[in-house]
Amino acid sequence: MRAERGQRLQALAEEALRCYLCPLGESRRLAVPGEGPPDAALVLVGEAPGEKEDETGRPYVGNTGHLLDHLLEGAGLDRQEIFITGAVKCRPPGNRTPRASEIEVCARHYLWPQIQIIRPRIICPQGTAAVRAVLGPGFKLSEVRGRPLERDGRIIFATHHPAAVFYREELKITLEQDLASLACLLRQVIC
Numbered sequence: 001m002r003a004e005r006g007q008r009l010q011a012l013a014e015e016a017l018r019c020y021l022c023p024l025g026e027s028r029r030l031a032v033p034g035e036g037p038p039d040a041a042l043v044l045v046g047e048a049p050g051e052k053e054d055e056t057g058r059p060y061v062g063n064t065g066h067l068l069d070h071l072l073e074g075a076g077l078d079r080q081e082i083f084i085t086g087a088v089k090c091r092p093p094g095n096r097t098p099r100a101s102e103i104e105v106c107a108r109h110y111l112w113p114q115i116q117i118i119r120p121r122i123i124c125p126q127g128t129a130a131v132r133a134v135l136g137p138g139f140k141l142s143e144v145r146g147r148p149l150e151r152d153g154r155i156i157f158a159t160h161h162p163a164a165v166f167y168r169e170e171l172k173i174t175l176e177q178d179l180a181s182l183a184c185l186l187r188q189v190i191c
Contacts, residue, residue, distance in 0.1 A: 005038035024090035030057035034085025043120040047129040054091040075179035087133035107133040127161030
């Protein structure tokens with residue numbers, strides 16, 4: 001079953017690498033479909049690839065990725081056990097926020113199919129764009145952050161995007177607390 005899921009995720013990733021369903025495909029170097037175990041209990045959803053991600057095709061590898069790794073380790077979470085992806089798979093020009101139409105297209109064609117293949121117990125959207133990709137356009141991060149919601153038999157636990165710490169240092173404590181709560185929640189659901 002794990003091998004089959006892996007093959008299905010790989011096929012979806014290859015499709016994302018060739019995607020031009022929205023304007024983001026025109027300006028990217030590499031799409032960033034995501035990576036991690038095909039049967040991960042936790043899927044972490046970022047917002048959009050940055051410059052380093054666009055160069056490598058891998059999620060969270062730049063400065064934000066280093067910060068995320070540190071925060072995950074501090075919470076007792078192992079990045080190798082998490083499937084990490086994004087609300088959109090291609091870098092928006094100038095690192096702008098993904099548009100609603102881009103989020104909708106990418107979520108429908110890639111994010112939700114990934115989630116259906118992986119079947120995680122918990123989805124953790126990080127940042128506003130990720131919250132909208134996972135919960136819908138009417139949701140605000142400020143309304144759902146840090147409290148578990150149940151949707152379609154899965155727990156959604158939203159938090160800030162790690163890059164927000166670079167602009168608002170006080171969010172680091174909140175993010176640390178959220179990831180610690182996420183780790184506790186994950187232990188509860190997989191036991």
